[in-house]
Each structure stands twice: as structure tokens, then as C-alpha cells.
Amino acid sequence: MGYIENLQSWLDSPYVQEALKQEIRQITDKKEQAEAFGQELAFGTGGMRGIMGPGNNRINQYTLGRVIRGLVQWLHEKEHQGAGNPPEAKAAEPAKSAKTMVIAEATITKTVVIAYDTRHNSWEYGKLAAMILAAAGIKACLFEEPTPTPVLSYAVRQLGADAGLVITASHNTKEYNGIKVYNSAGCQLVPDEAEPLMAMISELPLLAPLPEGDWEELLAQDKIRLLKDETPQRFLRQVAEQALLEDRDIKEALSIVYTPLHGAGNLYVRQALAAAGFSQVKAVTEQEYPDGDFPTVLQPNPEDTRALVMAMELALKSKAHVVLGTDPDSDRLGAAVFHEGSFKNLTGNQIGVLLADYLLTRKKSLDSLPAQGVFINTIVTSTLGERIAEAYGLKIIKTLTGFKYIGEQMNGLEEQAPAAEKEAFVFGYEESNGFLVGDYARDKDAIGAALIFCEAAAYWLARGKTLVDRLEELYQAYGYYLDALDTFTFRGREGQMKMDGFMDSLRQSGETALPAVRAVEDYSLGLYGLPRENVLRFVLEEEAWVAVRPSGTEPKLKIYYSVAGEDREQAQVKLEQLKKIMHELIEK
Numbered sequence: 001m002g003y004i005e006n007l008q009s010w011l012d013s014p015y016v017q018e019a020l021k022q023e024i025r026q027i028t029d030k031k032e033q034a035e036a037f038g039q040e041l042a043f044g045t046g047g048m049r050g051i052m053g054p055g056n057n058r059i060n061q062y063t064l065g066r067v068i069r070g071l072v073q074w075l076h077e078k079e080h081q082g083a084g085n086p087p088e089a090k091a092a093e094p095a096k097s098a099k100t101m102v103i104a105e106a107t108i109t110k111t112v113v114i115a116y117d118t119r120h121n122s123w124e125y126g127k128l129a130a131m132i133l134a135a136a137g138i139k140a141c142l143f144e145e146p147t148p149t150p151v152l153s154y155a156v157r158q159l160g161a162d163a164g165l166v167i168t169a170s171h172n173t174k175e176y177n178g179i180k181v182y183n184s185a186g187c188q189l190v191p192d193e194a195e196p197l198m199a200m201i202s203e204l205p206l207l208a209p210l211p212e213g214d215w216e217e218l219l220a221q222d223k224i225r226l227l228k229d230e231t232p233q234r235f236l237r238q239v240a241e242q243a244l245l246e247d248r249d250i251k252e253a254l255s256i257v258y259t260p261l262h263g264a265g266n267l268y269v270r271q272a273l274a275a276a277g278f279s280q281v282k283a284v285t286e287q288e289y290p291d292g293d294f295p296t297v298l299q300p301n302p303e304d305t306r307a308l309v310m311a312m313e314l315a316l317k318s319k320a321h322v323v324l325g326t327d328p329d330s331d332r333l334g335a336a337v338f339h340e341g342s343f344k345n346l347t348g349n350q351i352g353v354l355l356a357d358y359l360l361t362r363k364k365s366l367d368s369l370p371a372q373g374v375f376i377n378t379i380v381t382s383t384l385g386e387r388i389a390e391a392y393g394l395k396i397i398k399t400l401t402g403f404k405y406i407g408e409q410m411n412g413l414e415e416q417a418p419a420a421e422k423e424a425f426v427f428g429y430e431e432s433n434g435f436l437v438g439d440y441a442r443d444k445d446a447i448g449a450a451l452i453f454c455e456a457a458a459y460w461l462a463r464g465k466t467l468v469d470r471l472e473e474l475y476q477a478y479g480y481y482l483d484a485l486d487t488f489t490f491r492g493r494e495g496q497m498k499m500d501g502f503m504d505s506l507r508q509s510g511e512t513a514l515p516a517v518r519a520v521e522d523y524s525l526g527l528y529g530l531p532r533e534n535v536l537r538f539v540l541e542e543e544a545w546v547a548v549r550p551s552g553t554e555p556k557l558k559i560y561y562s563v564a565g566e567d568r569e570q571a572q573v574k575l576e577q578l579k580k581i582m583h584e585l586i587e588k
Contacts, residue, residue, distance in 0.1 A: 003038035006056050010037070013207040016062070024054045035492060043067055043201050045194040046402060049169045049178030049554065052121060059169075059177045061128050062206055067179055068129045068165075069208065070201035072136040075110055075162055077196075111139045113159060113227070115152035116167035117264050117329040118290035119177050122146070125167045129179075131211035134223040138162075144226045146264040146290055148330035150436075150445035153186040153407075154235045155227065157442070160184075168329040171301035172554070174293050187407035187442035191531045232268070238440035239272050239448045244362040245455040247462075251277040254458040257315040258324045258450075259284040261300040261307055262291040265330030268447045278454055282318055284311050294328075302327055302334025302446075303433050305345040312336055312343045322457045322467070326446040331403075332433040333446035335453055339468035346467070348433035349382035349483045354467055355435055355449060356385050357474060358456035359427050360392045370424035374413060376406045379523070379537055380547045380560040381431045384481040388474065394426060400523065400533050401549060403434050407442030414439070431483065431560070479543070479564045482571035486559040486579065488586060499550055499557050502586060506536055506548060513585055515577070516541040546578055557586075 001009070010016050010024055027033055036055030041048060041063050048067060050059045114129050116122035123146075130140035141159060143152075149166050156164040164182035172178075181189050181197070189197065218224045245251060256273065258281060260266040266288055273281050286296050287310060294300045297307045302325035311323045315338065323336040323343060335351055336343040346354070356375070363369040375389035376397045386396050399405035406428040416422045429435040434444030437452045460470050475481070490499040511517050521527055521537040535549040547560040561578050565571030 003034045003036075006037040007033055010054065010207065015207050015209050017210075020054050020060070027054075039493060040206070043070070043179075043198055045189065045191050045198075045404075046551075047178055047180035047188070049172065049176060051175045052177050056206060061125070061210060062208070064125055064167075064179055065128060065132060065208065065210065066204050066206055067181075067201055068132040069136075069204055070197055071112070071163060071165075071181060072133065072138060073200045073204075074197045075112075075138065076136075077200075079110070109137070110163075111141060111159065111161040113152060113155045113161045113164045114140055114142045114167070115147040115149065115155070115165070115329075116143070117149075118146045118262060118292055119167075119169060119328060120174065120292035121177060122167045122292075125177065125179075126165075127215070128211070129165055129167070130224045131213060131215075131218070134213070134218055135211045139222070140224045141227050142224060143231075144228050147227075147232070148264050148268055148326075148445075148447060149180070150331055150441045150443055150447060151232055151235045151268070153182060153441040153443040153445075154238065155231050156182055156184065156186040157440075158231065158234060166329060170329055171299060171303070171327040171332060173299050182443075185407070185411045185442055187411060188402070188404035190404050190408050191533075235440070236268065236271055236275065236447075238438065239445075239451060240275050241440075242438045242448055242452060243276050243455065244359070244366065244452070245276075245459055248277040250458045250462045251455070252279050254278060254322070254454060254461060255280040255282075255315075255318065255320040256322055256324065256454060257282050257284065257311050257318065257320045258326075259287045259308065259311040260326050260330070261287055261297060261302065261328065262289070262294050263300060263326060263328030263330055264290070265326035265446060266290075268330060269324065269326060269450050272447050272451050273454060276451055276455070278458075280320075282314065282320070284314055286310060300328050302332055303348060304334075305336075308334055308336055308345065315343060321461060322454065324450050324453065326450070330446045331444045333435060333449045333453065334433055337457065337467045339466045344468050346471075347483060348429075348431045349384070349481075350471060351433065351449075351453065352377070352429035352431070352435060353382065353385050353388065353474060354456055354471060355429065355437065355452055356388050356427055357470065358459060359437065359452065360388065360394075362455075362459070363426070364392060370426060372421075372423040373426040374409075374423045375426055376409050376428035378402070378405070378430045379521075379535070380549070380558075381429065382481050382483045382562055383543055383545075383564070384474070384478055385429065387478045389427075395423060398528075400530050401430065401535065403428075403430060403436075403444045405530075406430070406436065410439060410442055431485070475568075480567050480571045481543075481562065481564050482568070482575050483563075484561045484575055484579065486561075486582065488557045488559075490555050490557060492555070495555055499555075502557065503534060503536065503548070503550065505588075506585065510536065510538055510585075513581060514538050514540065514546060515581075540578075542574075544574060544578070546582065548582075559586075 169176035435449035
């Protein structure tokens with residue numbers, strides 16, 4: 001159907017609330033109507049993310065509700081398949097006379113944990129998910145307060161749940177929200193799990209009854225359970241166990257400014273640092289408390305140096321040594337370091353390298369480095385981290401882009417037997433500011449990373465160095481690695497066609513357009529036993545490479561660059577040459 005027919009189907013549906021129909025009638029701009037109703041917002045391997053509002057292509061109680069109903073079917077079919085029974089037929093469309101989904105009497109055999117961040121409607125969407133699950137006889141464990149994504153990953157494992165959900169749009173602007181789905185290991189779904197779920201979701205009717213039930217009664221019947229302090233405190237104890245620096249005097253000498261960017265990380269990061277002995281921690285007052293408008297930043301993304309401006313201003317006034325920032329669901333960590341009179345922003349690759357260096361340095365000195373240690377990163381992450389890990393004798397595992405693949409590899413390590421011969425996860429990270437310093441979760445964790453980053457800063461400060469000094473020492477030892485990311489936005493259906501066309505063109509002409517190409521890695525072919533994914537990576541001479549991939553959750557094309565040189569000047573020249581070539585190709 002076209003967007004006009006889709007719009008009319010919302011107005012005609014007996015399931016759509018009258019207030020929402022009135023909102024639809026107020027959308028009179030044809031382009032806006034086409035964007036909202038012209039296509040369906042797809043659930044992909046990275047979850048689903050979009051602008052909030054009515055319409056097939058928007059985040060609302062119906063598009064999210066269909067994902068939850070699909071998850072219900074997915075969980076039940078997994079159970080039947082595990083028992084050797086044939087899968088159930090897909091859910092039939094609800095009777096036209098029903099306007100609400102009645103909470104049914106059912107024996108609870110499964111559990112799903114639900115977390116949400118500080119965005120507008122996140123709590124309401126979390127409640128909606130809980131009620132749909134309860135209606136299907138699945139116990140919903142819903143966090144009472146906005147909760148970081150890594151806590152959800154931990155909670156799924158700790159509670160022995162069958163799945164997990166996070167209501168979040170990560171670092172997107174205030175108009176967005178979304179959902180991520182986790183398996184029973186606390187890991188985001190990888191393609192062989194996500195694709196059956198995607199198929200089930202696509203077959204379900206979009207406009208369906210919303211759940212109806214007495215919220216307090218559902219809580220009293222334990223069909224829905226609110227998770228309060230116990231699970232978060234257990235998570236924080238797991239984070240505390242990652243600490244490697246015992247000297248409290250060294251930690252108390254470090255001055256820290258932290259901003260949660262109006263997100264869910266505030267209490268978690270500050271409690272983790274306080275418990276470890278970091279007593280000089282100041283929060284940015286204007287960004288300290290939850291606010292779904294994110295009024296002080298263009299985008300609540302700690303990868304963006306502009307998001308940390310207020311924190312750096314406070315840090316200069318208070319003579320702090322480091323600045324930390326986390327995104328709304330607190331899985332990404334950004335940082336800046338005071339060095340030679342000003343604050344230097346660090347990239348995700350640089351933070352990852354410094355964390356790897358400190359973890360391995362300390363674990364070796366404490367004789368706690370595993371005999372068969374494993375370091376995991378992605379195909380678009382800087383090579384420098386691998387070089388450091390190799391120097392300490394670690395096995396290197398590379399994955400596709402997305403922390404779910406790192407989590408999948410961790411699960412594989414956990415399942416190895418016998419125990420005496422198991423390889424042990426030491427550290428994993430990706431260039432987009434995602435780090436994991438322990439095996440308590442299966443997703444990136446800005447809270448644990450913040451703790452270890454501050455330990456690293458304190459450790460080197462006690463030796464008369466900043467983290468920038470230490471980074472320069474690593475460059476001297478391993479070579480000067482310089483990395484960059486370009487992001488191009490392609491909105492709407494026309495934009496998607498342009499993005500697809502560019503990828504097709506690059507497959508045909510990229511090898512001749514780029515200099516000294518040693519190998520072309522097309523991951524859509526399923527290279528190295530990895531899942532098929534639309535990523536191209538051109539391996540060049542002297543450890544340089546360029547990778548291109550469409551985002552899995554946003555209408556964006558990402559181009560990753562990595563070069564190595566004898567010094568910064570040489571690396572910068574190489575980087576600018578590569579960027580110039582890629583920009584010319586994309587502008588054709």
C-alpha cells in the first residue's frame with residue numbers, strides 16, 4: 001500500500017486510540033505523511049530505532065508492540081523446537097471486535113527482563129512491553145528506574161531469564177527511541193537468532209489490540225516484577241571486582257569530572273568510582289539529572305567532542321585531570337585528558353588502546369594474566385590494540401561490527417570444556433567507544449570502563465605522566481596509528497537507494513580507486529566463517545585499511561580509516577589522501 005492508504009488504515013482501525021488518530025489528522029504536510037506512513041520501520045539485527053510518532057515508519061506503541069508480540073512467538077517456538085515439537089503457526093490477526101488485549105490467565109514458564117533509558121516515553125514503552133508479555137504468560141521483570149544497558153545484560157544472566165529488552169535509541173537526538181533484544185546469555189541477537197524473529201515480526205499485523213489490565217494487580221500477582229536496588233548493587237559489585245589498583249592515595253590524588261549527558265549512568269558511574277576509592281569526582285550539574293530533551297547538547301553522544309564541552313569547562317575551573325562522559329543508556333564512554341595546559345579529547349580507538357595497555361600491564365605485574373588469554377575487537381577497530389595484546393601473548397579474535405559479535409565470541413569461550421583448558425576473555429572493544437573489561441556482561445559497559453580508565457589515569461599520574469604521554473609512548477613502541485570515521489546520512493527511500501548504489505559501485509571500482517590495495521574483503525560473502533554482512537574492507541600496504549558499511553540502525557553510511565606511520569605527520573598525510581579519494585567517490 002502507498003502512504004495514503006497506510007495513513008487511512010490507521011484512522012480506520014478500531015485498535016488505534018482516538019488521541020493518536022487526532023494527532024495523525026494534524027499531519028497535513030505530504031512529505032511528512034510519506035515519511036511517517038510510506039514504509040515500515042524494520043526490526044533489524046541491531047534492533048529497531050526511529051523517530052517517535054504515529055505511523056508505520058515511526059516508534060510508537062504499535063510498532064514496538066509488534067516487536068514484543070514477535071518476541072513472544074519467537075520464545076515459544078524456541079521452546080517447542082527444543083522439545084522436538086513442530087513450531088506453532090503464526091499468530092492469527094486479532095478479532096476486529098476486540099480493541100484491547102486482555103491479560104490472560106496463563107502458567108508462567110518464561111521470564112524477560114526489561115530496561116529503559118531516560119528518553120521520552122521510555123518508561124511507558126517499558127510498561128507496554130511488560131503488559132504484552134504478561135498477557136502471553138511470560139513474566140516481565142521491569143527495572144523501576146532508568147537503567148544502563150550493561151546492567152540489563154548482566155541481569156538477564158544473573159536472573160536466568162530467557163530474553164532481555166532495552167528501550168533506548170542509544171546516542172540519538174531527543175526525537176528518537178527504539179528497542180534492542182537480548183538472548184538468554186545477555187547478548188544482543190546475532191543474525192541466526194535475529195532473522196527468524198524478524199520474519200515472525202514482519203508476518204504479524206501492525207495494528208493490534210493494546211494490553212489492558214490493572215497495573216497494581218499484575219504486580220501483586222507477580223506477573224510483572226519491578227527490579228529495584230538488589231540487581232543494580234550486584235552489578236556494581238561485579239564492576240568493583242575488576243579493580244586492579246589498590247593504593248588509595250594514588251586514586252584519591254586523581255581529580256575527575258563526569259557527565260551522564262542527562263542519561264542513566266549518573267548514580268552507577270559515581271557509585272563505582274566512589275567504592276573504588278576515587279574521592280575527587282564532580283558531576284556537571286546541568287547534565288546530571290535525567291532529561292529526555294537533552295537540552296545542553298546537540299546530541300547526547302560522548303563520541304562527539306562537543307558533548308563534553310561543559311564537562312571540560314568545569315574540569316578547567318576545578319583543575320581536574322580527566323573528563324568522562326556516558327550516553328543515555330550508559331554503554332558508551334567518552335573521555336578527555338588534561339595535558340600541557342588544555343584538555344585533549346580521546347577517540348574510541350585511543351581509549352581502547354589505553355585500557356588494553358593498562359589492563360595487561362597491571363594483570364601481568366599482579367600475575368593474574370590468564371595463560372590462554374583472549375583479546376576481541378572488530379574489523380573496523382584500530383590495529384594498535386591488537387599489536388599490544390599480541391605483545392602480551394594474547395590470542396586475537398576479530399568480529400564483525402557490533403558488540404553482539406564480541407558477546408557471541410565470549411559465550412563461545414564460556415562454553416569451552418574441559419575447564420582447565422579454557423581460553424579466558426581479557427578485554428574487548430570497538431572503535432565506537434564501546435568497551436568491556438570483565439565477563440560479567442555481554443555488551444559494552446561504560447561503567448566498568450570508566451573505573452579502569454580512571455585507574456589508568458591515576459596509575460600513570462603517580463609516575464609523572466598523563467594518559468596522553470602514555471599514548472605517545474605506545475606510538476613510539478608500536479608505530480603511529482591514526483584512525484578516523486566519516487559518516488554520511490541518507491534519509492528516506494531515495495537516500496537508501498543512493499547508499500545501496502554506492503556500495504554496489506564500490507564493489508566494482510574500489511580496488512582500482514584506492515592506492516596499493518593488497519586485498520579486498522567483502523563480508524557479504526561470509527568471509528572467515530563470519531555471518532554475511534554488507535561491509536567492504538580494503539586492506540592497503542603498511543597496515544592501512546579502509547572499511548565501508550551502512551549502519552544497522554540508522555540511515556547512515558560509515559567509512560572507517562586506519563593508517564600507520566613513523567610519526568603523526570606521516571600518518572596524517574596518508575589519512576588525508578585516503579579521505580580525499582573516498583569523498584570524491586561518494587560525491588560522484
